[in-house]
Amino acid sequence: MTARPGRLGRATKLTGRRSERHVLDRLIDAVRAGESRALMVRGDPGVGKTALLDYLVDHAAGCRVLRVVGVQSEMELAFAGLHQLCAPMLVGLERLPVPQRQALQTAFGLSHGPAPDRFLVALAVLSLLSEAAGEQPLVCVVDDQQWLDRASAQALGFVARRLAADPIGLVFGTRVPGEELAGLPELHVAGLQDDDARALLDSALTGPLDARVRDQILAETRGNPLALLELPRGLTPAQLAGGFGLPGAVSLSTRIEESFRRQLDALAPETRRLLQLAAADPSGDSSLVWRAAGRLGIPPQAATAAVEAGLAEFGARACFRHPLLRSVAYRSASVQDRRAAHLALAEATDPQVDPDRRAWHRAQAVAGPDDEVAADLERSAGRAQARGGLAAAAAFLARAVLLTVDPVRRAERLLAAAQANLHAGAFGTALELLATAEAGPLDELQSARVDLLRGQVTFASGLGSEAPPLLLKAAKRLEPLNLGLARETYLTAWMAALFAGGLAAGGDMLEVCRAARALPPAAHPPGTAEQVLDGLTLLVTDTAAAAPRLRRVISAFADPDMTIEEELRWGFFAQVAAAALWDHDAWRVMLLRQVRLGYDVGALDQLTIMLSGLGLATTWTGDFAAAASLVTEVDAVCEATGSRAAPYTAMSLASLRGNQAEAVPLFEATIAQATAGGQGHAVAYANWMTAILYNGLARYEQALAAARQASEDAPGLYGRDHTTCTKTAPSATCWGGHVSMWALPELIEAAARSGNTDLAWDALPRLAESTQAGGTDFGLGIEARSRALLSKGETAESLYGEAIDRLGRTQLRPELARAHLLYGEWLRRENRRADARAQLRTAHDMLATMGAQAFAERARRELLATGETVRKRAIETVSTLTAQEAAIARLACDGHTNLEIGAQLFLSARTVEWHLRKVFGKLGLNSRRELKAALAQLGHADPPA
Structure with missing residues (x-):
């Protein structure tokens, strides 16, 4: 990556391009007016992208302009492009939130710390640009984006998609846009129109040209400006007059390169050698080039001819007229000369100041395997990884593999390179x-690690059904080799089996748990991983025995001495432990803490699942507005990280709100996508939510069908035929995950209401096993409510009373309201109308207030059946606020600053302020102090603590 200095090769006037200039003019006008714009200028090599970017820069009066250019040979240096772009603004680092500031400093090598999440780095860049744009409108121009290092490209793509209310223009010039720029507005640049092409060609000619030859040039170049300017160079008047017949099979870029090659061939050998040397180092550091030139015996006057020919400049930076010219100059050198150039550059590079560039040059200089150079590259990979440059680390390691002599070290570096590419x-x-590693000699541990990495790749890439057997195989192989790693692998296999559910292609939950239970006893006292694995695997094979061990896990994660690393690494499993024991309070507290921690340290890869869990926990409290805000947060994380997580929170909201038209397409799409990806957990979740929806709508047969599918999502636990546990032999092995367990109350209600009481009785012992083991008011209240549905007389009444009492001591307002509803329905059927009205009225008021439309309507119909007239109550909408405005308003109401809100929703602080101004305008407010009352008036509960 190099800054573009001076005006080398820039025409004084842009030929043609009226429509393209209009697009760029509008962009500049918008930025000056305080708006943000992102644009991708794409086209073939030489088509004029750079000239248009020059035009943009020249016409950006009143704006601060930052400009960088990607260089192909620098793609292995992590965050190189980003650093060049941000370097002039680093004085503003202190104004960033601490996690963002630390992430950026680490990424740029300005300080040491844990490897930052790349999306936290990107958010820091967004904040830095926003701060700079607060002083003066900002235009950032990135040319040759296709040659940016991957870490920089990802970060800038993230920033481009998150621009909103900042006066920032971010414009990319690229040949073929990668996934990093997907979805950005495009300006496609094609060849010049015939008249403009003819005028540009004439400007490059030094003498007359036969009309037929001119027409041939115009036809063959197809209006490509670089071709029109460069192809005539180096040709004599006689050659031009005699014809321009180039082979039709040669591509246009090849023809341009041949023109550059002719111009290089016309230079003296020492000038050509200097250009080859400059091309070998993409940094553009003139002092480095001249130090290396001195080692090769190239005199300073060698630059004169190159400058006079307009091929390059050697001022503060060494700069070529065009990137293609740099490439041609580099390839024009013999292999021996190229190695000599890289060796000279390596020797001229300070190993203390720039060790990674020195290692890169050394790697290009060696003729064959060299363990010393390979070790140097390995150290560079370690530094890149510490800065969060995972792609760069992978590239360094891959090159190190090729240079490694020792087969043992080569195998280790292959595995390290594979792991870096995985991350x-x-x-x-x-x-x-x-695959390459397997083809060479591997010891038993290395071979087992290949299996482990293959399983991790499969799991991470979303192939849910295929991951469990691969990870189970790896765990078994690791047992005699590395017991600690084997335990961790069993935990990963457990998680993979949980998410694969009934779609696992082998290695199901029961198989994983039985294998893990056979491990030798853990050391005393057991570590966090050992405790978690012991509790969760026992949960599947003996729920009652697992309960006290899971409570110890939950207590451990409530300990303030729990390290951040352990919290992030094993926190998901602790959440599962709390969910399995129906401990909603502990589960929600863990989720809140882990979400905050995820934002603080930038663990964005885990935030999707954390926020999804918090969304369900929040929906269960009846605070639908807060849950809707969490949907916005999940969407922001998914958009920022490219995650394709199932819409868990959106589904839970849709089911309890009871809007069939909105809910059913969401459920069906989720089931289709999750089935294709082997994600049985998401399928079960969607079926569970479908059962809740249809129970609310009193369509019990449909609810029963969905609940049966959700509750049977663990075939390995009760036979491959997917049949349920029998009534006569309810086994603890029937626990198939918290989703299948939580679906049981829906199954019991639907079965009881549709006359399938045998099915309800079959499910009740399975439910009771987990609720009794948990011993919480939540679980025992749900069990009492479910038993009451199958009971009669005083027993039923007592159980309904117990359910209401227990659930009344929890935060679970929808479940409590449903208990009142079921009790009221039972009382009406017992012909106790006055008592029924009291329960049904309570249920209706609670359900209507929280927005549970279907269940509220069910309560209203029951009230009508008791003879009480009930006006159908409109379910209040959240407000006139958009989902994002509502989320920002709630976070502001909770006391978060604009910077903190921006960090949470991946927005700049200025964009948050812009949204808040819109919120204040819509609600007629003057300050944040008025927000809480206004939100409450619109049907919001207090934000979650």
Whole structure:
């Protein structure tokens, strides 16, 4: 990555391009007016992208302009492009939130710390740009984006998609846009119109040209400006007059390169050698080039001819007229000369100041395997990984593999390179490296690690059904080799089996748990991983025995001495422990803490699942507005990270709100996508939510069908035929995950209401096993409510009373309201109308207030059946606020600053302020102090604590 200095090769006037200039003019006008814009200027090599970017820069009066250019040979240096762009603004680092500031400093090598999440780095860049734009409108121009290092490209793509209310223009010039820029507005640049192309060609000619030759040039160049300017260069008047017949099979870019090559061939050898040397180092550091030139015996006057020919400049930076010229100059050198150039550059590079660039040059200089250079590259990979440059680390390691002599070290570096590619999201490359590793000599531990990495790649890439057997195989192989790693692998296999559910292609939950239970006893006292694995695997095989161990896990995660690393690494499993014991309070407290921690340390890869869990926990409290805000947060994380997580919170909201037209398409789409991806957990969740929806609508047969599917989502636990546990032998092995367990109350209600009491009785012992083990008011209240549905007389009445009493001591308002509803329905059928009215009225008021439309309507119909007239109550909408405005308003109401809200929703602080102004305008407010009352008036509960 190099800054573009001076005006080398820039025409004084842009030929043609009226429509393209209009687009750029509008962009500049919008930025000056305080708006943000992102644009991708794409086209073939030489088509004029750079000239248009020059035009943009020249016409950006009143704006601060930052400009960088990608260089192909610098793609392995993590955050190189981003650092060049941000360097002039780093004085504003202190104004950023601490996690963002630390992430950026670590990424740029300005300080040491844990490897930052790449999305936290990107958010820091967004904040930095926003701060700079607060002083003066900002235009950032990134040319040759296709050659940016991947970490920089990802970060800038993130920023471009999150611009909103900042006076920032972010414009990319690129040949073929990668996934990093997907979805951005495009300006496609094609060849010049015939008249403009003819005028540009004439400007490049030094003498007359035969009309037929001119027409041939115009036809073959197809209006490509670089071709029109460069192809005539180096040709004699006689050649031009005699014809321009180039082979039709040669591509346009090849023809341009041949023109550059002719111009290089016309230079003296020492000038050509200097250009080859400058091309070998993409940093543009003139002092480095001249130090290396001195080692090769190239005199300073060698630059004169190159400058006079307009091929390059050697001022503060060494700069070529065009990136293609740099490429041609580099390839024009012999292999021996190229190695000599890289060796000279390596020797001229300070190993203390720039060790990674020195290692890169050394790697290009060696003729064959070299363990010393490979070790140097490995150290560079470690530094890149510490800065969060995972793709760069992978590239360094891949090169180190090629230079490694020792087969043992080569195997280790292959595995390290595969792991780095896994973490960088390059799953295909990781699998290719693993295949290469398997082809060479591996010891037993290395071979087992290949299995482990292949399973991790499969799991991370979303192939849910295929991951459990691969991870189970790896865990078994690791047992005699590395017991600690085997335990961790069993936990990963457990998680994979949980998410695969009934779609697992082998290695189901029961198989994983039985294998893990056979491990030798853990050391005393057991570590966090051992405690978690022991409790969760026992949960599946013996729920009652697992309960006290799971409570110890929950207590451990409530300990303030729990390290951040342990919290992030094992926190998901502790949540599962709390969910399995029906401990909603502990589960929600964990989720809140882990979400905050995820934001604080930038663990964005885990935030989706944390926020989804918090969304369900919040929906269960009846605070639908807060849950809707969490949907916005989940969407923001998914958009920022590219995650394709199932819409868990949106589904839970849709089911309890009871809007069939909104809910059913959401459920069906989720089931289709999750089935294709082997994610049985999401399928079960969607079926559970479908059962809640249809129970609310009193369509019990449909609710029963969905609940049966959700509650049977663990075939390995009760036979491959997917049949349920029998009534006569309710086994603890029937626990198939918290979703299948939570679906049982819906199954019991639907079965009881549709006359399928045998099914309800079959499910009740399975439910009771987990609720009794948990011993919480939540679980025992749900069990009492379910038993009451199947009971008669005083027993039923007592159980309904117990359910209301227990659930009344929880935060679970929808479940409490449903208990009042079921009790009221039972009382009406007992012909106790006055008592029924009291329960049904309570249920209706609670359900209507929280927005549970279907259940509220069910309560209203029951009240009508008792003879009481009830006006159908309109379910209040949240407000006239958009989902994002509502989320920002709630966070502001909760006391968060604009910076904190921006960090949570991946927005700049200025964008948050812009949204808040809109909120104040819509609600007629003057300050944040008025927000809480206004939100409450619109049907919001207090924000979650």
